[in-house]
Amino acid sequence: xxxxxxxxVQLLKEAGLRVTPQREVILQFLMDYQGHATxxxxxRSVHPTFPSxxxxxxxxxxxxxxxxxxxxxxxxxxxxxxxxxNVKPHHHLVCVKCxxxxxxxxxxxxxxxxxxxxxxxxxxxxxxxxxxICPACRGKSAG
Numbered sequence: 001x002x003x004x005x006x007x008x009v010q011l012l013k014e015a016g017l018r019v020t021p022q023r024e025v026i027l028q029f030l031m032d033y034q035g036h037a038t039x040x041x042x043x044r045s046v047h048p049t050f051p052s053x054x055x056x057x058x059x060x061x062x063x064x065x066x067x068x069x070x071x072x073x074x075x076x077x078x079x080x081x082x083x084x085x086n087v088k089p090h091h092h093l094v095c096v097k098c099x100x101x102x103x104x105x106x107x108x109x110x111x112x113x114x115x116x117x118x119x120x121x122x123x124x125x126x127x128x129x130x131x132x133i134c135p136a137c138r139g140k141s142a143g
Contacts, residue, residue: 007031015068022046022053026061027085030071036082036101076101076129091127095134102134 008027012019025046030037033045043058062083066073072084076094086103093102106128114121133141 011070015065015070017064017068022050022057023061025049026058027065027070030062030065030083030085034085036074036084038080038082040080042083074101074127089125091129093130093132093134095137096131097133097137100134100136104130 008024008031009019011027011031012023017023026042029042029045033041037045039055039059039062042062043053043055046053046058062071063073065071066083069087070085072087074082074084074092076082076092076099079099082101084103088105090103090105093104094100110128112123112126
């Protein structure tokens with residue numbers, strides 16, 4: 001652990017959210033998960049602790065987190081939204097077979113060739129999605 005691990009309560013407070021057990025457990029799950037969790041996965045994980053929490057509560061909570069910049073919402077193709085605690089600008093390798101997402105970083109912002117009609121368009125965020133077949137899936141087909 002880095003000396004001053006930020007916990008979910010601090011993050012919620014910094015985002016100006018009231019700290020509720022539900023928000024705390026959902027955010028904590030995303031922090032521990034270290035990956036790209038779908039609402040279903042979050043729901044399955046917190047349900048034993050909070051049997052009364054509905055899928056839509058989980059969904060609304062993570063949507064709210066995403067709007068505040070606490071998490072990043074990632075949509076790949078027509079799959080379900082996934083939520084990522086890693087909000088640093090990063091990109092994804094996507095396996096077209098199993099849907100695995102792997103984070104990667106690019107040192108510098110690529111130079112975009114923006115069309116003339118986009119003059120003055122201020123880019124806030126961009127996401128590169130690289131599609132392919134992951135080693136696990138490639139291993140399965142090589143038989």
